[in-house]
Amino acid sequence: MTEMNAIARLLKPRSVAVIGASADAAKTAGRPVAYLRKHGFTGEIYPVNPRVDAIGGLACYPDIASIPGTPDVGIVLLGAERAHQAVRELAAKGTAAAIVLASGYTETGEEGARRQQQLVEAAGRMRILGPNTIGLVNLSDNIVLSASGALEMEHFPVGGIGVVSQSGGILGALLSRAAARGIGLSKLISTSNEVDLDLADFVDHLADDADTKVIALYVESVRNPGKFRAAALKAARAGKPVVAFKIGRSEAGAKAAVSHTGALAGADRMYDALFRQVGVIRAQTFGDLLDIPVALATGRRLRGKRVAILTSTGGAGTLVSDDLGMQGFETPAPDAATAEALRALQTGDHAVLDRNPIDVTLAGLQPDLLRGAIDILLGSPSYDALAIIVGSSSLAMPELMAGAIQDCLPRSDKPVIAYVSPHAPEVAALLTQRGVPAFAAAESCTSALGAMLNAGRWQEPRPSSAPVAAVPIDDLPTGSLDEAQAKQLFTRFGVPCAREVVVATPAQAEAAARELGGRVVLKILSAEITHKSDVGGVAVNLTAETVGARLQAMASEVESKAGMRPRRFLVQEMVGGGTELILGMHRDPLGTAILLGMGGITAELLKDTTMRLLPLQGGLGREDALSMARELKTWPLLDGFRGRPKADVEALVDAIVAFSDMVARLGERLLEAEINPVFVLPKGQGVRAADGVVVLA
Numbered sequence: 001m002t003e004m005n006a007i008a009r010l011l012k013p014r015s016v017a018v019i020g021a022s023a024d025a026a027k028t029a030g031r032p033v034a035y036l037r038k039h040g041f042t043g044e045i046y047p048v049n050p051r052v053d054a055i056g057g058l059a060c061y062p063d064i065a066s067i068p069g070t071p072d073v074g075i076v077l078l079g080a081e082r083a084h085q086a087v088r089e090l091a092a093k094g095t096a097a098a099i100v101l102a103s104g105y106t107e108t109g110e111e112g113a114r115r116q117q118q119l120v121e122a123a124g125r126m127r128i129l130g131p132n133t134i135g136l137v138n139l140s141d142n143i144v145l146s147a148s149g150a151l152e153m154e155h156f157p158v159g160g161i162g163v164v165s166q167s168g169g170i171l172g173a174l175l176s177r178a179a180a181r182g183i184g185l186s187k188l189i190s191t192s193n194e195v196d197l198d199l200a201d202f203v204d205h206l207a208d209d210a211d212t213k214v215i216a217l218y219v220e221s222v223r224n225p226g227k228f229r230a231a232a233l234k235a236a237r238a239g240k241p242v243v244a245f246k247i248g249r250s251e252a253g254a255k256a257a258v259s260h261t262g263a264l265a266g267a268d269r270m271y272d273a274l275f276r277q278v279g280v281i282r283a284q285t286f287g288d289l290l291d292i293p294v295a296l297a298t299g300r301r302l303r304g305k306r307v308a309i310l311t312s313t314g315g316a317g318t319l320v321s322d323d324l325g326m327q328g329f330e331t332p333a334p335d336a337a338t339a340e341a342l343r344a345l346q347t348g349d350h351a352v353l354d355r356n357p358i359d360v361t362l363a364g365l366q367p368d369l370l371r372g373a374i375d376i377l378l379g380s381p382s383y384d385a386l387a388i389i390v391g392s393s394s395l396a397m398p399e400l401m402a403g404a405i406q407d408c409l410p411r412s413d414k415p416v417i418a419y420v421s422p423h424a425p426e427v428a429a430l431l432t433q434r435g436v437p438a439f440a441a442a443e444s445c446t447s448a449l450g451a452m453l454n455a456g457r458w459q460e461p462r463p464s465s466a467p468v469a470a471v472p473i474d475d476l477p478t479g480s481l482d483e484a485q486a487k488q489l490f491t492r493f494g495v496p497c498a499r500e501v502v503v504a505t506p507a508q509a510e511a512a513a514r515e516l517g518g519r520v521v522l523k524i525l526s527a528e529i530t531h532k533s534d535v536g537g538v539a540v541n542l543t544a545e546t547v548g549a550r551l552q553a554m555a556s557e558v559e560s561k562a563g564m565r566p567r568r569f570l571v572q573e574m575v576g577g578g579t580e581l582i583l584g585m586h587r588d589p590l591g592t593a594i595l596l597g598m599g600g601i602t603a604e605l606l607k608d609t610t611m612r613l614l615p616l617q618g619g620l621g622r623e624d625a626l627s628m629a630r631e632l633k634t635w636p637l638l639d640g641f642r643g644r645p646k647a648d649v650e651a652l653v654d655a656i657v658a659f660s661d662m663v664a665r666l667g668e669r670l671l672e673a674e675i676n677p678v679f680v681l682p683k684g685q686g687v688r689a690a691d692g693v694v695v696l697a
Contacts, residue, residue: 006127006203007197009096011138011187013072015042015093016145019064019086020077021047023055028101029077031147033058035105039151046071049051064089072096075135075145080104080115083131097197098123099145100131105193107132116195123196133192134168136391137175140186140211148172158431159184160213161293162206165198166191166220167247174216174290175449181438182429183294188210198223204229207238208694214293217244217280225274225590226616227250232278233460241296241455245283246271264609265586265595273593273611279458281451288447294437295448300415302452304384307378309357311393316421317357319442320387327446331356338380345372347358357389362561367404378412385415385452387445390427390438399429406434415452419445450476461612463666464619464657473666478696480527483570493662495655497689498679500572506548512571514543519574521690522550524558524566530693533601535561540574575688578679579637579647583656584665586611594620594660596628599677608633614658619660625653639681646681652680655687671695 022029033047033055047055050062058282061067064074064086074090076083080102090098118129130595131134135146139158144151150172156179163185165171171190178185186209189202199217205210212542215235222228235242242382249268275282281296283289285544307329311317321331333355334342339380342353346360346369353360377386394401409416418438420428427437439445471493481489487497501512502525511522522650523535536557539550559565582599585592590613597609610631612624620628629635638647655678672695679688 006096007070007201008198010127010129010188011097011136011205012141013145014076014097015046015069015071015073016041016043016477017046017048017067017071017074017090018077019048019074019090021049021055021060022077023049023052023060025056030055030149031149031151032075032077032145035146035151037146039144041144042142045069049146060570064093067093070094074098075147076100076102077147077336078102079479080131082111084115087119087126087128091126092120093279095126097127097129099129099133100195101133101135101147101513103129103132104512105131105195107193111213116193128196129189129191131193131195132168134171137171137185138187139184142672145338146171146190148175150176152468152486153179155179157182157184158186160186160211161216162186162202162209162212162214163188163216163218164191164202165189165218166194166199167218168192169219172259174218176320178290178427180425181290182432183290184297184433194223198227199233200224200227203235203242205229206390207231207235207240213240213299214296215240215242216289216293217242218289218433219244219246219649221273221559222271222274222590225437229274229278229616232280236279236458236460241293241451242278242288243283243292243296243451244275244280245286245289246275264582264584264597264607265588265593265611267588267590269609269611270586270588270590270613271594273613274590277613279460281454284447287441287444288451291437291439291444291448292451294432295415295417295452296455297439298415300414300436300452301414301456302385303546304386304448305453306382306399307331307387307449308334308375308380308383309387310360310377311357311389311391312361312393313389313421314357314359316389316391316419316442317359320389320419320445323442323446323448324387329446329449329452332382334358334377335382338376338382341376342373345369345697347384352507355369365683367400370401370404371407371452374408374416375411378414378416383414384448385417387449388403388416388436388475389419390418390424390431392422394427395422395424396422401427402430402434402436404428405431405436409435412446415449417448434442444651454532459623461619461624462621463615463616464621464661469660471665473669476669476696480530481696482525482527483523483692484525485491485527486673486694487689489690489694490659490662493665495657495662495675495678495689496686497692498572498575500570502550503569503571504550504567505531505556509547509551509569509571510544513542513547516571517575519543519576520547521570521572521574522547522554523572524554525570525619526566528539528564529558529562529566537566572690574605575679575681575690578681578688579634581652581680582609582676583659583678584668585659587671592663594656594663595627596656598632603676614660614664617664619664620657622653622657625656625660626633629653647680648683648686649680651686652678655689666696671697
């Protein structure tokens with residue numbers, strides 16, 4: 001039996017055993033049998049309970065061995081101290097998967113972790129969902145394998161959104177919220193402790209599921225990043241957007257010991273990088289976890305940022321327009337031909353049709369007028385999407401309003417969303433069911449359209465094509481390298497560094513300054529002291545005449561501040577006229593990331609950074625490196641802001657690719673690496689690494 005086959009049987013079993021079923025439907029243990037029957041499961045149900053002969057008219061079996069045949073799935077309702085016995089017996093029967101609801105495993109500590117291991121051993125080759133799970137709900141096929149109280153509801157809208165949650169309670173929350181809003185779901189799975197089947201297994205399965213168009217994830221942590229990346233990429237290639245809400249955003253990222261990069265990266269930024277690279281859209285709020293998928297499930301692509309707002313009520317249109325504008329959308333006035341067509345619809349002077357929001361005050365009461373306006377705006381070359389404000393006038397006849405909007409959908413493939421201005425959940429649900437995602441907050445409209453725009457723009461990252469294997473790395477030392485050694489390593493991989501000379505005495509410093517010519521920088525050279533400026537270990541703008549005296553003064557100052565007298569110094573050409581960036585690497589359980597940001601001593605203060613995870617093989621490609629530079633808030637400084645000369649972006653891209661190749665090639669041996677600053681000089685003059693940190697295992 002293949003793995004996927006087991007997951008398919010788990011989601012669509014022909015027969016279900018319920019171990020520890022109770023005859024009292026009010027108890028948690030009584031719910032699974034009651035819900036299976038209530039929601040229309042047509043397969044065999046085998047309740048197992050030695051103390052009862054029948055449950056709800058179904059024969060009850062004293063033990064698992066007595067069940068006739070092999071159930072596809074076993075729902076185990078026993079406590080943690082006995083669940084493994086049921087799991088062992090189900091596995092012996094050849095059951096495809098067991099759903100273990102009990103808590104009391106790794107979430108409780110060492111004893112729980114031991115029980116969880118016991119569960120794995122008992123299962124053998126049988127798959128396990130849970131433990132500590134609320135189960136799963138397959139709405140596409142009317143199969144409810146769960147004890148969630150949310151299933152007390154009579155009816156759920158069925159649709160194209162699959163949900164995978166690492167929290168059981170959130171599953172019920174999403175199920176009930178979606179039902180109330182008319183949002184159709186396909187499958188809901190709670191993975192919880194993930195002793196076996198995890199988030200990635202179900203993303204992988206739903207990528208092939210004909211009933212699922214969009215996958216929504218509630219994520220506490222990604223336990224197997226490699227598997228998750230592969231599954232998310234599979235979904236992206238299948239044209240199924242994945243939307244993730246990641247909880248735990250405020251945790252402080254593990255501060256790295258030496259470089260700034262660790263403080264700038266942090267665990268949550270790594271999730272941003274992971275999601276971006278595999279095409280996962282990150283939901284910023286819990287509300288977005290339904291708002292975004294319902295918009296994406298329409299299958300409509302947003303090709304630009306111009307939105308028409310059609311309203312019959314003034315204030316609400318301004319709310320939506322204002323929020324869209326805050327997120328970079330445009331709400332341009334209609335072009336002349338569009339305005340003319342709109343005016344022809346409506347005689348009299350009530351309508352304001354030459355600006356946006358487009359206010360057709362009578363449209364709420366006249367479906368034909370509404371249809372005409374929608375058709376004109378969807379046909380207009382001025383707009384990429386349409387947001388319809390549903391005002392209080394629609395409350396009198398919501399069916400008519402929803403029908404008028406729905407009639408126009410087949411004539412255009414542009415996104416159409418609705419903002420329901422009065423508190424009217426039933427009107428919003430009606431519109432959503434008719435294919436027009438309806439929202440109760442202006443911010444939700446913006447989130448939905450923003451996600452539709454991003455979903456259409458994702459491109460699969462291409463790794464670096466540079467041949468890195470040729471660079472020798474067998475002769476490298478271990479531990480913290482001093483600045484000169486670090487830059488020799490960067491140079492070896494093709495990152496250009498500032499010219500410099502290692503010196504020990506004032507006379508050597510003077511000679512080095514003459515050799516380099518022009519102004520120089522003097523620094524202490526120490527593998528122990530990384531943040532040199534904090535202890536007075538950096539002086540700039542020196543000449544051959546002043547460098548010797550400065551060296552002696554610096555040695556004394558550093559000794560008084562750091563408690564050790566520096567023996568070696570670096571005299572470096574002074575690089576001027578460039579933009580300072582920081583280029584670093586950060587490794588954590590999700591993978592290894594390259595970080596690019598505004599550099600210099602204010603790097604940690606300004607936190608203008610962007611990150612990319614390395615591909616599974618090799619370094620970053622040039623497109624990724626260029627898009628990193630363009631993502632910085634300070635990108636205009638590189639691109640000729642206010643008459644500045646344009647920077648050598650080509651050389652910066654080369655340096656990012658070379659640095660990432662070095663990180664990929666050194667692999668686990670490289671604990672930390674950072675260039676801060678790297679100077680990006682004017683076009684044609686290249687880049688220079690002016691300071692570096694490297695720690696090797």
